[in-house]
Amino acid sequence: MPTGGEAVSPLSGAAPVARRVPLRGRTAAPPGSLPVRPIFPFTAIVGQEEMKLSLILNVIDPKIGGVMIMGDRGTGKSTAVRALVDLLPEITVVSDDPFNSDPEDPESMSDFVREKFKNNEPLFTNKKKIAMVDLPLGATEDRVCGTIDLERALTEGVKAFEPGLLAQANRGILYVDEVNLLDDHLVDVLLDAAASGWNTVEREGISISHPARFILIGSGNPEEGELRPQLLDRFGLHAQIGTVQDPELRVKIVEQRASFDESPLFFRKKYQTQQEKLMNLLIAARQRLNTVQISSELRIGISQVCAQLNIDGLRGDIVTNRAAKALACFEGRQQVTVKDILRVMPLCLCHRLRKDPLETIDSGEKVRETFQKVFAI
The missing domain is CATH 3.40.50.300 (P-loop containing nucleotide triphosphate hydrolases)
Structure with missing residues (x-):
């Protein structure tokens, strides 16, 4: 990158x-x-x-x-x-x-x-x-x-x-x-x-x-x-x-960097419209955040996953609820969905799992497996 x-x-x-x-x-x-x-x-x-x-x-x-x-x-x-x-x-x-x-x-x-x-x-x-x-x-x-x-x-x-x-x-x-x-x-x-x-x-x-x-x-x-x-x-x-392994993506990254180094201001100008669009999305999402709802069933499911993973404390529950609401708001939805929770839960819980040196399963995969059991998907 x-x-x-x-x-x-x-x-x-x-x-x-x-x-x-x-x-x-x-x-x-x-x-x-x-x-x-x-x-x-x-x-x-x-x-x-x-x-x-x-x-x-x-x-x-x-x-x-x-x-x-x-x-x-x-x-x-x-x-x-x-x-x-x-x-x-x-x-x-x-x-x-x-x-x-x-x-x-x-x-x-x-x-x-x-x-x-x-x-x-x-x-x-x-x-x-x-x-x-x-x-x-x-x-x-x-x-x-x-x-x-x-x-x-x-x-x-x-x-x-x-x-x-x-x-x-x-x-x-x-x-x-x-x-x-x-x-x-x-x-x-x-x-x-x-x-x-x-x-x-x-x-x-x-x-x-x-x-x-x-x-x-x-x-x-x-x-x-x-x-x-x-x-x-x-x-x-x-x-x-991790390091990108796809050769085409690696080439694209190299080309992007070379174009930016050659003419930074011209390169930034090419992305001005996308930057403004994303900025406006973020501003609107911050303003609407308090209007996004998450059902009690989904809240209970989040806490069940945290409990089954033996997450210490309640910070994992709280962060997962907040991150799911922020994602739904960013994508223009007023209600949190199961897919929103699945996307953010590995980010919220992987670093809170108890480390087992003998365990071979990836921590992100462990979170997703537990999520699928609890939410039956």
Whole structure:
């Protein structure tokens, strides 16, 4: 698969206005507009359907909990994630808040914004694209969590805080390439933030907390080490991808990459219509998500499958329900079907199965076999 460039810069929002209600207009920049460095178009990626579906479902419903993409090197993992930036919709944020607080959700506001909200002060808002933040493997804990200026705190009595990557990623996407090589102490930080939705920084008796609700996307090569089970379970979906073996598809991938390298802007322009179509589908799906229904019979069936597979906890049940609803919504249906559940269930449960070194059956196939027994298909 191709390997892509850097993330596109967030769009500048409309002029701030004093209002509590978020602006309803959605004015995303056309995917063919000039980025800092051209990004390979998402719709031009050949194959790897599981990976692309996992990313799309998380954009539609961020509460799915992210995706872990594991596969051979050179299979387009980073390319697909970075290509997702073009498709991210806009959100309404408080203009002068570094944590991207939602002006209509007091529970997830930063302390600064919540204080204004309680005092009935006007909140200036603007629109911005959902941010995708890269977490480099060599990042320090201060860079990830943020730092407190102790000198100002002691001399001026103010909590001077320099936001970190978790602050930038709030209400957005946090991407960790080669996540299985991440230092253990940073893994613990991510686990704490992902579990609570908040990041707390404490230095010399001074404590500052801020919201840190993000979609965690990780990628890695299994040959370079396994992921800690505690972190793996935090990912809503798990996409296992491999090298394309079909000679015709391999040739097409090579040609696509060569065309993009020769003239990135012209190549992006060719896919502008497809990019805009997919972007509009994602925006519409996010708006309709709460209207999609799933019957009690299907919910019971999902839980029966999880029980028969001895899935620990209830996260597998919850994620499968959410992913099935997101898929039905993306494809324009108001009711979840059995086929929707079958398509998403391996992505939701494979990484949650108890590992048996003597078992030869593929984990995805095991999930599908159990599904067929429970749903009698």
